[in-house]
Amino acid sequence: MCRYILGRLAQAALMVMGLLVLVFVLVRLSGDPINLLAPRDATPEQIDEIRVAYGLDRPVIAQFGEFVVDAVQLDFGTSIRYKQPVREVALERMPATIELGVAALIIAVGLGIPLGVLAGMRAGSRTDGTVRGVALLGQTIPDFWLSLVLILVFAVNLQWFPPFGRDTFTVGGIAIPDESIVLPAVALALFPMAQLLRFTRSAVLEVAGEDYVRIARSKGMPRRVVYRRYVLKNAMIPLISVLSLQVGALISGSLYIENVFAWPGAGGLLAEAVSNRDIPLVQGLAFLGGLITIVFSVLADVLYTLADPRIRLGVAR
Amino acid sequence: MSAAGTDRLLEVRDLRVRFRTTEGAVHAVQGVDLELRRGETLALVGESGSGKSVSMLALLGLLPAKVAEVSMTTAALHGRAGIIDLRDPRQLRIHHVRGREIGYVAQDPSSSLNPTVTVGEQLAETVRHHLGLSRRAARSRAVELLERVGIADPAARADNYPHEMSGGMRQRVMIAIAISCTPSVLIADEPTTALDVTVQAQIVDLVRDLRDDLGLSVLWITHDLGVVADLADRVAVMYGGRIVETSPVFGAFDRPLHPYTIGLLESIPRLGRRRERLSSIAGLPPELGADLASCAFAPRCGHAFERCHAQLPAEVATGEDRTLACWFDVEAGAPRHG
Amino acid sequence: MSAPAIDADRGEVSGRVSRGWRALLRSPGGAAGALVFVALTSMAVLAPLVAPHDPLQQNLRAANSPPFWSDGGSWTYALGTDSLGRDVLSRIIYGARVSLAVAIGGVAIALTLGLVFGLIAGYFGGRFDRFIVSANDLVLSVPYTLLVIVIAAVVGNSLFNVILIFGITDVPVFLRVTRGEVLKLRDSTFIEAARAVGVPRRRILWAHLVPNLVGPLGTLATFEMSSMILYEAGLSFLGLSVPPSTPSWGNMISAGRDSLEVYPWISIAPGVAIIVAGLGLNLLGDWFRDALDPRTRRVPR
Numbered sequence: 001m002c003r004y005i006l007g008r009l010a011q012a013a014l015m016v017m018g019l020l021v022l023v024f025v026l027v028r029l030s031g032d033p034i035n036l037l038a039p040r041d042a043t044p045e046q047i048d049e050i051r052v053a054y055g056l057d058r059p060v061i062a063q064f065g066e067f068v069v070d071a072v073q074l075d076f077g078t079s080i081r082y083k084q085p086v087r088e089v090a091l092e093r094m095p096a097t098i099e100l101g102v103a104a105l106i107i108a109v110g111l112g113i114p115l116g117v118l119a120g121m122r123a124g125s126r127t128d129g130t131v132r133g134v135a136l137l138g139q140t141i142p143d144f145w146l147s148l149v150l151i152l153v154f155a156v157n158l159q160w161f162p163p164f165g166r167d168t169f170t171v172g173g174i175a176i177p178d179e180s181i182v183l184p185a186v187a188l189a190l191f192p193m194a195q196l197l198r199f200t201r202s203a204v205l206e207v208a209g210e211d212y213v214r215i216a217r218s219k220g221m222p223r224r225v226v227y228r229r230y231v232l233k234n235a236m237i238p239l240i241s242v243l244s245l246q247v248g249a250l251i252s253g254s255l256y257i258e259n260v261f262a263w264p265g266a267g268g269l270l271a272e273a274v275s276n277r278d279i280p281l282v283q284g285l286a287f288l289g290g291l292i293t294i295v296f297s298v299l300a301d302v303l304y305t306l307a308d309p310r311i312r313l314g315v316a317r
Numbered sequence: 318m319s320a321a322g323t324d325r326l327l328e329v330r331d332l333r334v335r336f337r338t339t340e341g342a343v344h345a346v347q348g349v350d351l352e353l354r355r356g357e358t359l360a361l362v363g364e365s366g367s368g369k370s371v372s373m374l375a376l377l378g379l380l381p382a383k384v385a386e387v388s389m390t391t392a393a394l395h396g397r398a399g400i401i402d403l404r405d406p407r408q409l410r411i412h413h414v415r416g417r418e419i420g421y422v423a424q425d426p427s428s429s430l431n432p433t434v435t436v437g438e439q440l441a442e443t444v445r446h447h448l449g450l451s452r453r454a455a456r457s458r459a460v461e462l463l464e465r466v467g468i469a470d471p472a473a474r475a476d477n478y479p480h481e482m483s484g485g486m487r488q489r490v491m492i493a494i495a496i497s498c499t500p501s502v503l504i505a506d507e508p509t510t511a512l513d514v515t516v517q518a519q520i521v522d523l524v525r526d527l528r529d530d531l532g533l534s535v536l537w538i539t540h541d542l543g544v545v546a547d548l549a550d551r552v553a554v555m556y557g558g559r560i561v562e563t564s565p566v567f568g569a570f571d572r573p574l575h576p577y578t579i580g581l582l583e584s585i586p587r588l589g590r591r592r593e594r595l596s597s598i599a600g601l602p603p604e605l606g607a608d609l610a611s612c613a614f615a616p617r618c619g620h621a622f623e624r625c626h627a628q629l630p631a632e633v634a635t636g637e638d639r640t641l642a643c644w645f646d647v648e649a650g651a652p653r654h655g
Numbered sequence: 656m657s658a659p660a661i662d663a664d665r666g667e668v669s670g671r672v673s674r675g676w677r678a679l680l681r682s683p684g685g686a687a688g689a690l691v692f693v694a695l696t697s698m699a700v701l702a703p704l705v706a707p708h709d710p711l712q713q714n715l716r717a718a719n720s721p722p723f724w725s726d727g728g729s730w731t732y733a734l735g736t737d738s739l740g741r742d743v744l745s746r747i748i749y750g751a752r753v754s755l756a757v758a759i760g761g762v763a764i765a766l767t768l769g770l771v772f773g774l775i776a777g778y779f780g781g782r783f784d785r786f787i788v789s790a791n792d793l794v795l796s797v798p799y800t801l802l803v804i805v806i807a808a809v810v811g812n813s814l815f816n817v818i819l820i821f822g823i824t825d826v827p828v829f830l831r832v833t834r835g836e837v838l839k840l841r842d843s844t845f846i847e848a849a850r851a852v853g854v855p856r857r858r859i860l861w862a863h864l865v866p867n868l869v870g871p872l873g874t875l876a877t878f879e880m881s882s883m884i885l886y887e888a889g890l891s892f893l894g895l896s897v898p899p900s901t902p903s904w905g906n907m908i909s910a911g912r913d914s915l916e917v918y919p920w921i922s923i924a925p926g927v928a929i930i931v932a933g934l935g936l937n938l939l940g941d942w943f944r945d946a947l948d949p950r951t952r953r954v955p956r
Contacts, residue, residue: 018793029809124383140933142885144892145908145926148915152923156916211428214379218423219443219494220416229442233433252800256889260912270801271893274808286805290797297796309478310432 005302012298017068019290023283024067037279039080053077076284081276086284090266096166097258097265099177101250103185108192108246113239116200117232123205131197138194143253147187147260154183164262184261188253192246199242203235210234237308244300248293326534327353327502330391334368334375336384344608345371347558350632351536353502355395358528358535360545360566362581363555366605369538370424370506372555377421377504378409394418396501413498417447420495424507426487430479436490437463437475440497447498462493467523485516489523496527503528504536509544521548542585546570551638554578557603557613560632564639574641574648576618612644620645622652685942691935698748699755706745707733710902714740719918735920737910743921746902747928753896753903754932757818757887758880764822766876769829770868776830777837788834791827799824803886807895817896821883828879832871840864870947877940881933888929904929 027037038050051057054077055066070076076086119131155163161183168175207213208231216226254267262268266285273281305311334346346368353359363369374380375387392403394414401412412418423429431439440459444450450458456475463471466489479487488508495503505524509517521544528535537548545552545566553563554575562575573579580598600617603609612618615625624644632642646653698705718740721728728735734743776787794802802824810816840846840863849859890896891905899906904925911921 014789015793015796018789019797022793022797023805026805026809029806136934136937137930140881140885140930140937142888142892142905142908142926142929144889145922145929148908148912148922149926152915152919211423211425212431214374215421215423215429215491216431218377218379218415218421220413221442221446225442225446229434230431234431237433248798252798255800255804256892259893270804274804275894277808279809282805282808286801289801293798294796308433310480313478313481 004305008298008301012294015294016291019287019294020068020071021064023071023287023290024064027279027283037077037080071287074284074288076287077280079273079281080278081273081281082278086280089281090269090284090288093264093266093269096263097254097267100181100184100188100254100258100263100265101247103181104188104192104250104253105246107185107189108196109243111189112193112196113200116197117204117235119197120201120204120208120235121227121231123201123208128201132201135194135197135201138190138197141190143187143190144256144260146190147184147257150183150187151260164260166263184257184263187261188250188257191253192249195246195249196239196242200235200239203238204231207231207235237304240304240307241300244296247296251289251293324354325352326355326395327351327536328391328393328395329376329389332372332375332389332392333387334371334380335386337386342608343605345558345605346375347608349555349558349560351553351560353534353536355501355534356532357550358537358548360549360552361536361538361555362540362542362545362552364540364602366602367555368558369555373421373504373506373536373538376403377415377419378403378406394502413447416443416500417498418500419502419504420498420500422488422491422495422503422505422508425511426484426491427479427511429491430487432479435476435478436482437477440475440490440494443494443497458497459493462497463490465527466490466493467519468493484512485519488512488516488520492520492523492527496531496533499531501534502536503533504538506538507540508537509541510539517544524548542581554581557609559613559642560640561614561630561642562640565637568637568639572648574635574639575614575643576620576645576647577614579647580617612642618645620647624652682942682945684938685946688935688937688939688942691931692939695751695755695932695935699751702749702752706742706748707731708742708745710741710746710749711900712741716740719914719921721918722920722924734924735918737907737921738914738918741902743907743924746907747904747925750902750904750907750925750928751932753814753891753901754884754887754929756814757821757896758883758936760818761821761825761883762876762880764819765825765829765879766872768823769826769831770833770872772826773830773833774837777834777841784834787830791830794824795827795831800886800889803890804893804895807890812895812898814897814901817887817890821886825879825883828875829872832875833868836867836871837864840867870944873947874940874944877936877943881936881940884929884932884936888925 034047034051034054034056037054037056038047042050055063058066074087074091078084079086079089082089115131115134119128122128151163154160160179162180165180167178167180169178170176213226213230216230221230251267254265255271256267257263258265258268259271266288270282270285270289272278273285329349329351332346332349332351333344336343336345349368349372351359351361351372361369361372371380375385375389376392378387380387389404394401394403396412396414396418398412401408401414401418403409403414409415415421430436437456437459440462441452441455444458445452445455460471460475463474468474468486468489474482474486479490482490488511492508495505503524508524509520512520524535524537525548527533535548537544539545549566551563552566552569553560554569554577555561556577562569562573562578564574569578570582573582577598583596584598586595598617599619603613603616610629611627612621612625612630615621618625622645628644630642630644632640635641644653645651714736717732717736718738720732720736720740722735722743723730723733725735732742732744734747736742737746772787776784803820806820806824807817810820840859846856846859850856887896887903888905888908891903892909894906894909896905897903907925908922911918911923911925915922
């Protein structure tokens with residue numbers, strides 16, 4: 001077991017390394033990165049300073065080495081627009097994204113899994129068809145467009161929620177977002193919910209067709225017990241992996257959702273940075289995003305091995 | 318059929334199963350009559366696709382309604398409290414037919430147990446549900462049962478997960494589950510096919526032991542004639558979704574009456590016989606589930622004549638507690654009269 | 656897979672394809688999907704003929720006219736106009752060009768590269784395989800949007816760049832499927848049997864791999880086209896795709912943001928186009944999967 005975790009961590013470390021290479025290479029794709037790393041209005045002297053600061057006058061390998069060392073300390077240089085270290089700017093906006101992500105995840109799980117179970121149990125029925133239709137819509141509706149529609153209907157016309165921004169109320173010194181989180185969370189939850197729904201449905205379907213489910217019925221176990229202990233318990237295991245995928249979807253989605261709702265999170269920051277060609281910031285945020293995804297992927301794998309007794313205890317003869 | 322009425326434990330008449338598939342209807346079982354008498358062991362013999370497993374699943378109501386159309390004129394279990402109509406789902410539920418009156422052992426022990434629940438718990442939940450035992454009582458009963466089926470160190474084993482056990486042990490667990498509520502009937506669907514030969518013998522011995530001990534009536538499905546000779550009192554031979562011959566075991570081996578049964582027996586290789594080629598039944602098994610109005614075996618039968626290809630042979634009693642569905646009299650070497 | 660099954664597959668591909676046409680007409684989802692795809696393609700190709708107006712033509716006097724079903728609207732500008740008086744309907748029709756070009760171009764590149772590298776990885780195995788798989792997994796481990804956006808931010812705005820970006824970043828999925836099929840075939844006992852009889856390995860792979868790849872890759876291609884339309888719209892929305900002078904569904908939605916409360920159709924209409932295109936391709940993909948992949952054949956309801 002320990003060996004597995006260590007192995008997985010080593011693999012993750014390699015992935016992080018690969019991520020660094022990727023980010024490093026991407027920025028240099030279009031030639032001399034100095035154009036991307038320096039503000040447009042910089043004087044030639046300033047450009048030279050920046051060139052030295054980023055080590056661009058050094059050989060590529062040395063540059064990469066320094067890049068890695070810096071990256072480990074989360075030092076990605078200075079944001080062109082904000083004139084502050086990327087790390088500061090990024091970390092300042094993180095909490096808001098985490099809030100939104102958690103809220104969206106709760107919605108996605110709360111809707112996606114039960115609906116998926118429902119559809120799986122009633123496969124082939126009209127309920128199943130309807131639920132699958134909903135899932136399909138969830139995967140084809142652009143989240144940024146839906147955000148606009150939600151704003152139009154619920155914020156402008158019905159006035160139930162604010163159209164943008166993050167408003168909070170304070171409880172015990174901590175600022176907690178109020179109903180301004182609802183619309184963005186719903187929009188962000190759309191795609192993960194649809195995915196969770198589909199995966200849950202097929203997991204349930206697959207398990208429901210297994211021999212041991214039929215044997216359970218053959219020994220007279222009542223339907224409810226069979227569903228709970230035999231179908232659901234086994235179907236939930238592969239879902240752990242799927243949940244980790246959702247983190248990636250949430251990160252991606254936050255880019256657009258935060259942008260449209262002016263939610264002060266890291267996703268919106270990245271969208272803004274990209275529009276402004278603020279490459280140091282883009283670099284830093286992209287790396288962070290990739291890093292978080294890898295971390296959750298490792299976490300999911302470890303949890304999976306813990307949850308499935310077949311893997312946890314090793315397969316016998 | 319000379320058995321007295323009270324001897325009949327399980328009675329099935331005209332069982333038919335039809336599957337709906339994208340390629341049309343598959344008639345897996347086409348009018349099967351079965352009778353299991355109290356205390357007897359009936360072997361149901363047939364090759365893959367003959368419909369034997371499907372019959373049992375249909376009887377127990379385990380075929381999903383969306384996929385399978387099941388019909389039976391009679392399906393009666395003479396249970397402790399009277400006659401139970403197995404076609405009625407309500408009665409199945411109320412009388413705890415599945416699991417308490419009828420125990421079922423499936424073929425593949427590697428996929429028949431829930432991989433995420435311990436073996437002991439899978440036993441305990443059965444007795445808790447059917448016999449209303451408390452958790453503690455159920456747990457000790459589970460350990461008892463594991464011991465009864467020959468598993469060493471039962472208390473420790475009860476906390477194992479299925480994948481931590483060998484195939485043979487898992488099958489013992491399945492048997493333990495099947496007999497846990499002392500049923501009157503045990504239906505075993507090829508329980509030894511997926512096991513090593515040495516383990517097979519052990520399982521057969523175990524079942525025989527339990528049968529004698531608990532007074533079980535056993536319906537044993539197999540394609541292994543050796544097991545039939547070893548364990549069974551009577552045998553029913555299935556082909557193409559129908560029963561073609563039933564007979565007390567010795568009669569069947571001594572004097573087989575149906576050409577298919579004869580072919581089966583002949584194809585068993587025997588030591589000491591000098592032969593260059595193994596004998597086998599010519600031709601291929603029938604197309605799965607075609608709805609024939611004639612004898613399914615006719616294309617492969619050496620004795621087939623016009624009537625065989627034109628009319629479905631009716632099942633008739635031929636004396637000595639035997640039935641036969643064939644237009645040909647192999648002993649006389651000529652078509653039957655009537 | 657046993658030999659008869661694969662042999663049957665081989666001869667059956669042509670049979671399957673012709674049966675496929677008939678099945679397509681019978682299945683409502685598949686027919687709808689095919690219709691959408693045809694409509695989309697026609698719109699894109701025949702845009703100059705189909706569009707009622709020049710998408711770039713500004714008409715400030717008719718700016719922000721509503722669609723024909725609202726008062727103030729007319730059939731001249733059926734879906735209304737935007738803030739510069741450009742006809743929304745015509746811009747949507749021309750926008751289909753961008754979406755379709757990205758979808759088809761991107762999938763074509765991804766499919767080709769994925770197929771080639773998947774074959775190499777599966778066939779040669781060893782170090783090639785390990786390297787390719789690691790690179791593949793790495794790209795897959797990064798959230799797709801993140802990857803695409805970063806690249807788009809660095810290279811410039813152009814349709815060609817976008818197609819290239821999507822084409823290359825989507826290689827991993829195609830690679831994985833191809834490699835999976837090659838491995839499955841390579842490890843099947845039927846291959847051992849054929850080799851034992853003397854059939855050269857290359858011929859086996861060629862004769863049996865292709866029919867087995869058509870189904871999964873065709874299905875995947877259809878679904879990926881749907882995804883690419885969605886992702887391209889996202890990029891356009893952020894201004895990272897085609898230059899703003901070229902109408903694309905995404906940048907139309909973005910342009911309509913400021914006037915959302917008063918002139919909602921400017922943003923809403925292109926979104927509906929995206930949804931319809933996506934739905935259609937998804938349904939087509941579903942049908943593909945059911946028709947060409949015998950393994951997922953189901954019992955009817």
